[in-house]
Amino acid sequence: xxxxxxxxAYNLEKALRESDDYKNLKQLYSDVxxxxxxxxxxxNFRNLQLNLQQKQMSGEEITQEEIEQAQKSVQLVQQHEKxxxxxxxxxxxxxxxxxxxxxxxxxxxxxxxSMQ
Amino acid sequence: xxxxxxxxAYNLEKALRESDDYKNLKQLYSDVxxxxxxxxxxxNFRNLQLNLQQKQMSGEEITQEEIEQAQKSVQLVQQHEKxxxxxxxxxxxxxxxxxxxxxxxxxxxxxxxSMQ
Ligand SMILES: [Ca+2]
Ligand SMILES: [Ca+2]
Numbered sequence: 001x002x003x004x005x006x007x008x009a010y011n012l013e014k015a016l017r018e019s020d021d022y023k024n025l026k027q028l029y030s031d032v033x034x035x036x037x038x039x040x041x042x043x044n045f046r047n048l049q050l051n052l053q054q055k056q057m058s059g060e061e062i063t064q065e066e067i068e069q070a071q072k073s074v075q076l077v078q079q080h081e082k083x084x085x086x087x088x089x090x091x092x093x094x095x096x097x098x099x100x101x102x103x104x105x106x107x108x109x110x111x112x113x114s115m116q
Numbered sequence: 117x118x119x120x121x122x123x124x125a126y127n128l129e130k131a132l133r134e135s136d137d138y139k140n141l142k143q144l145y146s147d148v149x150x151x152x153x154x155x156x157x158x159x160n161f162r163n164l165q166l167n168l169q170q171k172q173m174s175g176e177e178i179t180q181e182e183i184e185q186a187q188k189s190v191q192l193v194q195q196h197e198k199x200x201x202x203x204x205x206x207x208x209x210x211x212x213x214x215x216x217x218x219x220x221x222x223x224x225x226x227x228x229x230s231m232q
Contacts, residue, residue, distance in 0.1 A: 009128060016220065097224075111142050
C-alpha cells in the first residue's frame with residue numbers, strides 16, 4: 001500500500017476515534033457494562049436476537065413462545081434509558097460507517113459502473 | 117457526520133483514486149474491455165464463477181461437467197496476459213480495501229473487544 005493511502009487511512013481512524021459519535025457510543029457502552037443489571041439485560045437481549053437470526057438463516061422454525069420472548073426483551077431494553085441510548089448510538093455509528101464506506105468505495109463503484 | 121470525518125473520508129477517497137494500485141487496475145480494466153475477444157473471455161469466466169457460487173450457496177449439486185468447464189475457463193483467462201494482470205490487480209485492490217477497513221474499524225474493534 002502506498003504511504004499516502006496508509007497515512008490518510010490512519011487520519012480517518014483518528015477522526016473516527018475523536019468524533020462525538022464514537023465518544024458517545026463508548027461512554028454509553030461503559031455505562032451499561034458497569035451496571036450489572038443493565039449489562040445482563042442487554043446481553044440477554046443480544047443473545048435472543050442472535051439466536052433468532054441464526055434460526056432464521058438456517059431455516060429452523062421459530063416458535064410463538066420465542067417470538068413473544070423476543071418482543072418482551074425488546075420492550076424491556078427500550079424502557080431502560082441507558083440501553084435505549086446505547087442502541088440509538090450503535091445505530092448512528094452503523095449509519096456513519098455505511099456513509100464512510102460509500103465515500104471510500106466511490107472510485108471502485110465509478111470504475112465498475114462505467115464498464116457495464 | 118462531523119465535518120472533519122467527512123473531510124477525511126474524502127481525502128481517503130482521493131488518495132485511493134490517485135493511488136498506483138487504482139490507476140493500474142483502471143487501465144487494465146479499460147484494456148481488457150476495449151478488446152472484444154478478451155472482454156468476452158473474461159465475461160464468460162465471471163459468469164461461470166458466479167453461477168457456480170450461486171449453486172454452491174443454494175446447495176445445488178455441481179456436475180463434473182461444470183467443474184471441468186470452470187477449470188478450462190480459469191486456464192484460458194490465466195493464459196491471457198492482460199486478463200491475468202487484471203485479475204492480479206483486482207486481488208491487490210481487494211487486499212488493500214481489506215487493510216483500509218481494518219485500520220478504520222480499529223476504534224470499534226477496540227471498544228467491543230475491551231467489553232467482552
Ligand atoms: Ca455517562
Ligand atoms: Ca495499457
